[in-house]
Amino acid sequence: MAIVIETKDLTRVYKTYQKPEGFVNSLRGFFNRKYVAKVALDKTTLQIESGQIVGLVGANGAGKTTLLKMLSGLVTPSSGDATVLGYRPWERKNEFLRQISILLGQKNQLWWDISPADSYALLARIYDIEPLYARNRVEQLADMLQCTHVLHTQLRRLSLGERMKMEIIGSLLHEPKVLFLDEPTIGLDIVAQETIREFLDQYVKEKGPTVILTSHYMDDIAKLADKLLLISKGHIVYQGTVPEFVAKSNTEMAENEEVDFEDVIRRFLETESRVR
């Protein structure tokens, strides 16, 4: 299979202002500020083949979202290089942007003051999709997600689960070849999580995009991901399949002890938080 995403020593360092607590320190900070550099992603090298669903797992602040933001062109790396579909993402060429989509579970990307149907009409213009084709595609996706009834309601009046379904339709309208999903099921109830998971599974099987998925719900990763990337303090510490990862972990366990994927990840994250 062809390599769609490739990174070489990709690094991002954030400069952050540190302010000790208190009023006097606020006054001091007005004139003299201290900045510290934090490495969010450190010399990451990886390759991802087309048509794969890659689960990106790590603790909060491990560098998952930074990696997604760099691969989607939102953030420019401090050093290193990356290509997605043959383009440098942070150059944000329109030909590249037409072929990708990013869904940030904690951010709205559709327009708050208008209905999803109006938002999709606007997206059709942005991506230069024929309006009738776009309308049919929306109907088809809404049918799959069982949310046709809210297409004409103002976005701000929808529940979190309904909004997320609308966001998913918006991100798939132009049939992206690469899809970045950052916690698409965050805050949703179990039923909504399940619906979205099944939808994504079905959609990927039909259309075959390359997907990078981050989630704190291990069911999302276990059920959807072909490949697992484990990230810790800005480094990729494991690349392989979920079953291989579980098998490897089990061989490291004491006799009579056997764990599933969720347990392995929980242990990994607990170790992370102790070391942090």
Next chain:
Amino acid sequence: MKTSFAVFLRRNLAFAKLAIVSNLEYRLNYFVDAIVQPTLTTGIEMLLWVAVFAGATSAEIAGFTREYYLSYALWGAFFARICTSWMYEFRMIQEIDSGSVNSLLVRPMTFYEYYFSQLMGYKFITTLVSMVVPVMVVLAFRLPTHFERLPLAFALEFYYLILVHSISFVIASCAFYLNKVYSFTGAKNLALWLFTGELFPLDLMPEPLKSFVIALPFSAGVYVPVGYLTGRLEVASVTQAFISITVGLVVVNLLGAYMWKKGVNVYTGTGA
């Protein structure tokens, strides 16, 4: 090339429609914005000139009568509302400050065109609706107005609006580095209150300040179109204003392009 330009036009027309559709969702807010506010501003500025002439010892100031100043105040308030961008500049800053700009950066379009077309769409529809206020006052009080000069005055005003948007773009780009730059908008709009000629006609300023301020492109916001419309200025001043806006556009857009390019490189993809 032709196709991509057609795509560009269709896309920007859709952004302009978005501005109109979004505003019409909130009917009362829009009514207050398009009718009540201009009526209040016009009333206040006209009362100011009535008070000035009531206390003046002569019937003319700088060669113009009370009716000319009332007409200037009336159209000045109207044109000043067109050429001031509080709402969209605030939104542009907020997008970058809050990180919601993420959803725009990953789409095949530019932040500049997205807000430019929205601003134009909003100003176009609001101008049409608010127009009823000055027209009614002019007819009721028989204030001097050359209605045949309206098309050129509007052409100048909407050309100036491109500069207004370009300045907003520069200010919004500062949010990549500084996050909260809302005070910049306030300071800039206060300065423009004077430099556009909204506060008083610029020819009342003493020399050499007068010549300098009139030569700046900002005079095209209020002083030149209103002066032309009320008979205070002739077409040569409008031509001069078009030229100074063009120079301003080149300078401000070069600065904007530089600030944006640097800004997105330091951007951390705030939130999420």
